[in-house]
Amino acid sequence: MTAALEEKLLDLTANIENYVSATSDGLSLYQGHHLDKTYVLTPRAYKVPMRIEAVARTDSSNIRLKYGKGQIIFNWERNHDSLRCGEPSKGGAYNNMNGRIPINEWNHFVWEIEPDFMRVTVNGTERLFLKGKFSNVKGQAGIGSAFRSKVDIKSFRVAGEETDPPPAPLKPLMFEYDETHISVPQGSLETAVQWYSHHLGLEPKLGFGPCSLHPSMKGTLMQFPKGRGSLYLITVSEEPEHFQVNREQADHFHLQLMANDVKVAYDYAKDNGLHTSSLFEERGKVWFHLYDPYGNRLTVTQGKDSDGESAGSGIYGCVMPIVTVSDLERSVEWYTKVLGLKKSGRGSGDGDVLLRGINRHNGANVNILQLVHDPNCSNPTACRPGIRQYFFVERHNLKKAYQRAQKWCPLIAPLEDKSFHFYDPDGNRINVLS
Incomplete structure (x- = not known):
């Protein structure tokens, strides 16, 4: 390694310093006990046109290139073949099956x-080509x-023109949407x-159980064909407070x-005794x-982008969950201030609002929740039914996230076992894990 190259690497700024170390090869990024995203960034920002060039290796999954609001993920943790792209202007998601790279x-x-x-x-072979409007993009680059x-x-x-003055330091990201978890009884x-x-056409993705919120938890990741959405089916062998499920109660999250x-799906359900x-x-x-069969409520809506592949019910995918609220304006303010979500102008309509946020598994900035106004929505008690929304907080931000929730929420569970609600x-109910 030349002295100039070594100096360039050492100029990079780590988001979590104690996870990055200098080695004889250059730099090493690793946190073996946590699921935090560890990365290094250029101290300056760059304008388009620009070029990022890196030589790197991974021992398993996830090499992530970053620029502006976007990133490119190789060896994605759920499917190494799937290249996950967030384009740099707005973070919009684009994916293909060119993401696998050799390990070590x-x-x-x-x-x-x-x-x-x-x-x-990668190694001279094109993995992704994407047209877009990137002329006004500027930001830090990283890996x-x-x-x-x-x-x-x-x-x-x-390589590119640096901006002046340097960008402000990145604010730590708090809440990232993890997945919709559907709890079923033990043994089911x-x-x-x-x-x-x-009935729904979901396929189990073997080897991808849910995050280890508790040693008693087991589960299966279920996916619709062709990436039309996913959910976790989970079960717990005991009921600590954070996982209590009252299946007799109505819910406002589905x-x-x-x-x-x-209408065809409805007839199918009736014909099959659902x-x-x-x-x-x-x-x-x-x-x-x-x-x-366990009382968990799913809402079947009219799709717009089916390619003809579906189950006998005609159901072929899932979209963002619905949260029913009694005061839409109040709830939009609450979700934006507490969870840091943003109101989406596209798709929001009379009586409902789409909220954008970060998807934990691909880093894309996408619509993740839909708030729907229902004036008859009543206040449920503390225990919630089996379909739940989970947000992920990186370990180094967990205490700060808990303090933010305390400020806005009079009813909050103790911070235990790296999770709270x-x-x-x-x-x-909002469930948080780390």
């Missing part, structure tokens, strides 16, 4: 960003690891997987499923509630 081998990465397109290559991957960096170079996981597979034809609500038609929309103004 040095790889040469190049990310070129021009005003009207971007290109990513990192995640989900316990060990990433070694031999070189990291950036296998039959639950069969029910969700047969998952939205997409169907080719809602528990449903009535069929609702209002403001040009048609939907109904479908209940799994609290409630929005309508009693909808």
Whole structure:
């Protein structure tokens, strides 16, 4: 390594300093006990056109290149073949199946960003080409690891015009949306997987259980074909406070499923003896509630992007969960101030608001929740039903996140076992893990 190259690496700024160390090869990023995203950034920002060039290796998953609001993920923890892209202008998600790189081998990465397109290559082979409007993008460039991957960096170079003055330090990210978890009774996981597979078309992703919130928890990640959404089916062998589930109570949080034809899906449910609500038609929309064998409520809505592949019910995917609230304006303020979510202008309508945030597993800035106004929404008691929303907080931010929740929430559980829960103004439960 040349002296100039070594100096360039040492100029990079770590988001969590004690997770980064200098080695004979360059730098090493690793946190073996936590799931934190560890990365190093250039001290200055760069304008488009610009080019990032790095030589790095991973021992397992997750090498992540960062620039502006975007990132490129290789060896994604859920599927090494899936290249996950957040484009740098707005963080919009674009994915393909060119993400796999060899482990424990040095790889040469190049990310070129021009005003009207971007290109990513690995070892000289193009992995991604994307057209876009990037002329006004400027930001720091970086490289990192995640989900316990060990990433070694031999070189990291950036070519482009630097901005002046330097950007303000990055604010620590608090809450990232993890996944929708559906709890089923102990001993029911296998039959639950069969029910969700047969009637909804979900497929188990073997080897990808849920995060270890508690030693008693087991689960299966279920995915719709062609990346149309996913959820976790989980069960616990005991009921500590954080995982209590009262299956006799109504809930205000439920998952939205997409169907080719809602009325066909409704007829399928009736013909197969599935528990449903009535069929609702209002403001040009048609939907109904479908209940799994354990009382968990799923809302079936009309999809818009089916490619013809679906289960016998015609259900082919899921979209962001719904949270029903009694005062929409108050709830929007609460979710933005407490969880740091942003109101989305696109897709929000009369009586509902879409909220954007960071998806923990791919880093994309996307719509993650839909708040829907219901004037009859009543305050539930503390125990919640089996479908829950989970947010992830990196370990070094956990105490600060808890203090923020305490400030806004009179009802909050103690911080124990790297997790806690609290409630929005309508009693909808927010679960936090680290």
